[in-house]
Amino acid sequence: MQFLDFEKPIEDLYTQISKLKELSVKNQVDVSGSIKEMETAVEKARTDIYSNLTPWQRVQVSRHPERPYTLYYIEKIFTNFTELYGDRQVKDDKAMVAGMAELNGHPVMVMGQQKGINTKMRQMRNFGMANPEGYRKALRLMKLAEKFNRPIITFIDTPGAFPGLEAEERGQAEAIARNLFEMVNMKVPVICIIIGEGASGGALGIGVGDKVTMLENTWYTVISPESCSSILWRSWNFKEKAAEQLKLTSIDMSGFGLVDDVVPEPLGGAHANPELMAETLKEYLIESINELSKLTPDERINGRIEKFSKMGFFDEV
Template sequence: MQYLDFEQPIADLEKKIKELRELSITDEDVLSPDIKRLEERVDELRKSIFTNLTRWQRVQLARHPDRPYTLDYIERITENFVEIHGDRYQSDDKAIVGGFATIDGQSVVIMGHQKGRDTQSRQFRRFGMANPEGYRKAHRLMKLAEKFDIPVITLLDTPGAYPGLEAEERGQAEAIAKNLKMMATLKVPIISVVIGEGASGGAIGIGMGNEVYMMENTWYSVISPESCSSILWKTWDYKEQAAAVLKLTAEDLKDLKVIDGIIGEPLGGAHRNPEVSAEEVKKQLLESLERLKTKSAEELVETRIEKYARMGEWEQPSAQVESK
């Protein structure tokens, strides 16, 4: 298990527990009280740390290398998954995966960004940063879902769309914009869940849903803290301050009414217990599917458009006129 910098006190205690358990002694009960005491201390420390996380610490958790990715969730919450490849224009983008599946017998089209676990797979998946082909593959999948009247589920986890020159040459912005236009009027339910990083157009390119959720330790923003710091202060050194003012956590976006709800994670993050995390995601998806399947195609489109039209609304306080 890899520990983040703010988890170091927990790592030190768990290392000590491991050392005590590995000691070769004749009477195993001799060290049991010490081990139990340290385990209780670890539980207390973990609760203390993870109930008072800063925004930057949640960004770090969203990027944890052991965190479950799209294919991990697909494996745990769906049955009969059949992956669809290619965009019918250029190639098959490995940064976005998707296909047909069932969730407790309910047919769905499910897709999302996919990162890699090691150097080779990260290069293969381009760290979850999709080229235009990825968004066009997603477009193709969603139109197939509409054709067969099947709900769409999208899982967002990307540091952004791929920024390479070749992606721009092949129409990166056009591919994302085309997806947004299509998703606004898609005649089937769309449910989006941020399972890790939700950065900029790379995330929203498959994230315009009737209902949008974020897992507890994820972030969703127009820009990453590092990029924001680089623009404002010409250095990455102020990324923590940038994360604080961007208001990019699940709680922030729930308050701002950008998302519809927060999906809980095990104490310590989704990577601590991927099975429990997947169960929480599945539970929310089934609730949303049950709710949305009662709506007509016209209602789905209308409520989706209204949802995004309301974002950014604000009221200017009326000027206080001093009576004379």
């Protein structure tokens, strides 16, 4: 179990529990009562910490190395998943996984960014930063879903679209812009879930839907706190201040009307109880698809246009 810097009190308690267990085995002493007290203290400490998280701490939770990624949710929530590959232009982008599956017995199309669970896999997945072919693959499969009347579910977890020269040469901006246009006009239900990091156009490229939803300890904004800090203060040392000023948490986004729902996470974050998180998310997806399926395609399209047109603040002169 890995602990974040602000979880030091919890880590200390776990260390004490570990020492008590070693003492029990070594000296054949019953310390179950003391262990139970320590476990109660752990829950209290976790409750105190996670009920008062700062924006920067939520960013840290969203990046926890043990936090479940897209493929975990696909495995736990869906059945009969068949991954599909390639954009039919350049190559297959490993940072974007997508395929057909069934949700509670109903066919759907599911896709999302995948970061990788270890160093080698993170390199292969390009740390969840998709190239243009990743977004074009996603759009190709969205069109396929529309053809066969399958609801579309996207999982968003990316520090941003890949900013490399080769990505720009192959039309990164155009690929994302095309997805925005096409997703607004999809005739089937579209549900977008931010499960970790939701940064910039990398998130928006698969983030336009009837419902745009955030998990409790995720963030969604135009730039990461570190990059914002480096631009404004020429240093990463102000990332905590940047996170606060960006208003990037699920609470902020919901208050601004930029997301439709916030799904609560287990105490301690999604990584503390991934199975419970997957079950909660599954229930939410089933309920949302049932709700959206009652609408006509035109109602869904007009609803998306109206929702995204109302976003932002502006004055007419």
